[in-house]
Amino acid sequence: MSTNRTPIPFSRESLEQVLKRRFFFAPSFEIYGGVSGLYDYGPPGCAFQANVVDTWRKHFILEEDMLEVDCTMLTPHEVLKTSGHVDKFADWMCRDLKTGEIFRADHLVEEVLEARLKGDKAARGVATEEGEEEDADKKKRKKKVKEIKSVKLDDDVVKEYENVLAQIDGYSGSQLGELMTKYKINNPATDGPLELPIEFNLMFETAIGPSGQLKGYLRPETAQGQFLNFSKLLDCNNEKMPFASASIGKSFRNEISPRAGLLRVREFLMAEIEHYVDPEDKSHSRFDEIKDIKLKFLPKNVQESGSNELTEKSIDDAVSSGMVDNETLGYFLARIYLFLIKIGVDPSRLRFRQHMSNEMAHYAADCWDAELQTSYGWIECVGCADRSAYDLSVHSARTNEKLVVRQPLPEPVLVEKYEVNIAKKKFGPKFRKDAGTVENWLLARTQCELEDLSKELNENNKIVFKIDSIPDSIELDTEFVKIEKVKRTEHIREFTPNVIEPSFGIGRILYSVFEHQFWARPEDKDRTVLSLPPLVAPTKVLLVPLSSNAELQPIVKKISAFLRKEQVPFKVDDSSASIGKRYARNDELGTPFGITIDFDSVKDESVTLRDRDSTKQVRGSLEDIVKAIKDITYNNVSWTEGTSKLTPFDSQSEA
Numbered sequence: 001m002s003t004n005r006t007p008i009p010f011s012r013e014s015l016e017q018v019l020k021r022r023f024f025f026a027p028s029f030e031i032y033g034g035v036s037g038l039y040d041y042g043p044p045g046c047a048f049q050a051n052v053v054d055t056w057r058k059h060f061i062l063e064e065d066m067l068e069v070d071c072t073m074l075t076p077h078e079v080l081k082t083s084g085h086v087d088k089f090a091d092w093m094c095r096d097l098k099t100g101e102i103f104r105a106d107h108l109v110e111e112v113l114e115a116r117l118k119g120d121k122a123a124r125g126v127a128t129e130e131g132e133e134e135d136a137d138k139k140k141r142k143k144k145v146k147e148i149k150s151v152k153l154d155d156d157v158v159k160e161y162e163n164v165l166a167q168i169d170g171y172s173g174s175q176l177g178e179l180m181t182k183y184k185i186n187n188p189a190t191d192g193p194l195e196l197p198i199e200f201n202l203m204f205e206t207a208i209g210p211s212g213q214l215k216g217y218l219r220p221e222t223a224q225g226q227f228l229n230f231s232k233l234l235d236c237n238n239e240k241m242p243f244a245s246a247s248i249g250k251s252f253r254n255e256i257s258p259r260a261g262l263l264r265v266r267e268f269l270m271a272e273i274e275h276y277v278d279p280e281d282k283s284h285s286r287f288d289e290i291k292d293i294k295l296k297f298l299p300k301n302v303q304e305s306g307s308n309e310l311t312e313k314s315i316d317d318a319v320s321s322g323m324v325d326n327e328t329l330g331y332f333l334a335r336i337y338l339f340l341i342k343i344g345v346d347p348s349r350l351r352f353r354q355h356m357s358n359e360m361a362h363y364a365a366d367c368w369d370a371e372l373q374t375s376y377g378w379i380e381c382v383g384c385a386d387r388s389a390y391d392l393s394v395h396s397a398r399t400n401e402k403l404v405v406r407q408p409l410p411e412p413v414l415v416e417k418y419e420v421n422i423a424k425k426k427f428g429p430k431f432r433k434d435a436g437t438v439e440n441w442l443l444a445r446t447q448c449e450l451e452d453l454s455k456e457l458n459e460n461n462k463i464v465f466k467i468d469s470i471p472d473s474i475e476l477d478t479e480f481v482k483i484e485k486v487k488r489t490e491h492i493r494e495f496t497p498n499v500i501e502p503s504f505g506i507g508r509i510l511y512s513v514f515e516h517q518f519w520a521r522p523e524d525k526d527r528t529v530l531s532l533p534p535l536v537a538p539t540k541v542l543l544v545p546l547s548s549n550a551e552l553q554p555i556v557k558k559i560s561a562f563l564r565k566e567q568v569p570f571k572v573d574d575s576s577a578s579i580g581k582r583y584a585r586n587d588e589l590g591t592p593f594g595i596t597i598d599f600d601s602v603k604d605e606s607v608t609l610r611d612r613d614s615t616k617q618v619r620g621s622l623e624d625i626v627k628a629i630k631d632i633t634y635n636n637v638s639w640t641e642g643t644s645k646l647t648p649f650d651s652q653s654e655a
C-alpha cells in the first residue's frame with residue numbers, strides 16, 4: 001500500500017463521482033428514469049466483481065475442497081413454505097395513509113432517534129461522529145425533519161435512545177410500534193401520523209408455467225437449493241463427513257426502501273456455503289491454522305447492555321471462552337476475515353457482531369455478522385450462522401426423504417428410542433389416497449416430536465395433527481398407531497447434520513472495499529485513487545506509449561502480445577492526453593501498474609514500471625517487469641521485494 005497515503009476526510013460524493021464517471025456501476029434502466037434498488041455493472045465493475053468471485057472460489061471452494069452447485073433461482077412455493085420464508089421472510093413497514101409514503105419501520109425508528117441524538121449533540125456543542133455521511137435520499141428526508149434542529153435531550157432520554165439503537169436489529173413489529181408511539185415517531189417529512197407496522201414479505205412472487213397454478217418465487221438466498229441436494233452431495237463426498245457445499249448466484253428481495261447504492265438492492269449476487277457437521281462434534285481439523293488470528297468482536301451481552309464496545313481476542317480464546325459457540329463457526333469467522341482482508345477490506349474497519357437473543361432464529365445455535373464500517377455506518381456484509389439441523393429436518397419432514405448421515409458404529413450399541421407402529425390395514429379404508437402420506441408423515445418425525453406425540457397419545461388416547469397437503473386435521477387413536485419407547489441394538493448411527501452457513505453479499509463487500517481504498521493525493525485533492533489490491537483490480541496494467549510517434553507502434557504491439565500470452569489483463573492508453581492525466585485516469589480505475597514505453601524501449605525492449613500507490617518507478621527488461629507484476633499480483637509479493645532486482649527510475653512529475 002502507498003507510503004504517500006495520508007488520511008484526508010473521506011468524501012462520498014467524490015467517490016460516487018468516480019464510480020459513475022468510470023462506470024463501475026449505474027442505475028439500471030437509467031434512461032427510463034431507473035428503478036430503485038436495481039443496478040448494472042459496467043466494465044471495471046464487472047471485472048472487479050469477477051476477480052472477487054474468483055478469489056472467493058479459490059479461498060473457499062478450492063482451498064476447503066467444497067462441492068459447488070448451481071441451482072435454479074425460480075423456486076416453487078412449497079419449498080419456501082417449508083423453509084419458513086413464505087411465513088417469516090418479512091420486514092415491518094408502516095404507511096402514511098395520507099401521502100401514501102411507505103417506511104421500513106426499524107429504519108425509520110433508527111433514523112429519527114439518530115437524528116434526535118445528533119440534534120442533542122449539536123445543542124451541547126459536541127461534534128458528530130466523523131465518517132457518518134448521509135446519502136442524498138437521507139439528506140433530502142432529513143432536511144424536512146423538524147426535530148433535527150439542535151434540541152437538547154434529557155440525559156435519561158439520551159441513554160434510552162442509545163439503548164434502543166444498540167438493539168435496533170432485534171425488535172418485533174409490535175415492539176417497533178410501541179417505540180413509535182412512545183417516542184412520537186411520525187412521518188419525518190410531514191409530521192403526519194403513520195399506521196402501526198405491518199409485515200411485508202420480501203419475496204418476488206411469480207407463477208411457473210402457463211397455467212398459473214404452480215406458484216413460485218425468485219429465491220431470496222441460494223441456500224435452499226443446496227439443502228435439497230444434500231443426499232446427492234453426501235454421495236459425491238463418498239458419504240464422508242464433515243463437508244461443505246457452496247453456491248454463487250443471484251438472489252432477489254423486494255426491499256421496502258432500497259437505499260445506499262449497492263448496500264440495499266433488490267437483486268444481488270450472493271456466495272453461500274453450507275458446511276455440514278456432526279452435531280456431537282463441531283471441532284474443525286484445520287482450527288490450529290487460524291486459532292491465533294485476532295478479531296474484533298461485538299458480543300450479544302455487550303449490545304444488550306446498550307453498548308457497542310469492541311473486544312479484541314484470538315479465535316482460540318473466543319471459542320474456548322464459549323463466546324463463539326464452536327470451533328467450526330470460529331474457523332469460518334477467521335477464514336471470512338482472511339478473505340475480506342485479501343480483497344481490500346481495511347481490517348481496522350471490520351468487526352464481528354453477534355446476533356442478540358431476540359434477533360436470532362429460534363433454531364440457531366449462534367450467529368455472527370462480519371460488519372464493515374462505511375460512511376453509511378456499520379454494514380452487515382457476511383452472515384455466519386450455526387443453523388443447527390433446522391433446514392434438513394424441515395425439508396425431510398415435508399418430503400419424507402431422509403436427509404441424514406448413516407455411519408457404521410465401531411461397536412454395536414444398545415439404544416432406547418421411540419418407534420411408530422402403524423396398523424397399516426386400517427389406514428387404507430380410513431384415509432384412502434392419503435394413507436401413504438399420513439404413514440410417511442408419522443415415520444418422518446424426529447425423536448423429540450415422537451416423544452411429544454407419545455405423551456399426547458398416552459394422555460388423551462389420541463393424537464391430532466395437521467399435514468399441509470391434506471385439508472382436514474388428522475385424528476388417530478391407539479387402534480391406528482402406537483408410539484412407544486423401545487430398546488434396540490444398533491450397528492449404524494443415523495443423524496441429521498447441523499449446518500454452519502457463511503453467507504456473503506458480494507455487492508455490499510465491493511462497495512465497502514471502494515470506500516476503504518479510496519483516497520486523494522495530498523498534493524491535489526482532485527487526484528483520487530482507488531487502491532484496489534492488484535489481485536482483484538479490474539485491469540492490472542496500463543500500457544502507455546510516451547508519444548504517438550509511429551516509431552513506437554511496433555513495440556506497443558509486441559508488448560501487448562507478450563502481456564496477452566502471459567495472461568496479464570491490460571489496457572493500452574495511446575490517447576494524446578499527458579502522461580500524468582493518463583495515469584490519473586487509471587488511478588481512479590484502480591489499475592495498480594503502468595508500463596511506459598519510450599524510445600529506449602525500441603532499442604532494447606526495456607520498459608518502465610510505475611506503482612499506482614507510491615508512483616515509484618523502476619526500469620528493466622519486459623520479461624523481468626512482467627515477472628514482477630505477476631509476483632506482486634498473484635503471489636502476494638510486496639512492491640519492494642518484487643522490484644528489488646530492477647533499476648530505480650527517476651520519476652518525472654506526473655502533473
Ligand SMILES: Nc1ncnc2c1ncn2[C@@H]1O[C@H](COP(=O)(O)OP(=O)(O)OP(=O)(O)O)[C@@H](O)[C@H]1O
Nearest residue numbers: 253255263264265268380381382383503504505508
Ligand atoms: N438487499 C440487499 N442488498 C444487498 N445485499 C444484501 C441484501 N440483503 C442481504 N444482503 C447480503 O446478503 C448477506 C446474507 O443475507 P442475510 O439474509 O443474512 O441478510 P439480512 O440479515 O437480511 O440483511 P439486512 O438485515 O441488512 O437486510 C448479507 O450479509 C448481505 O451481505
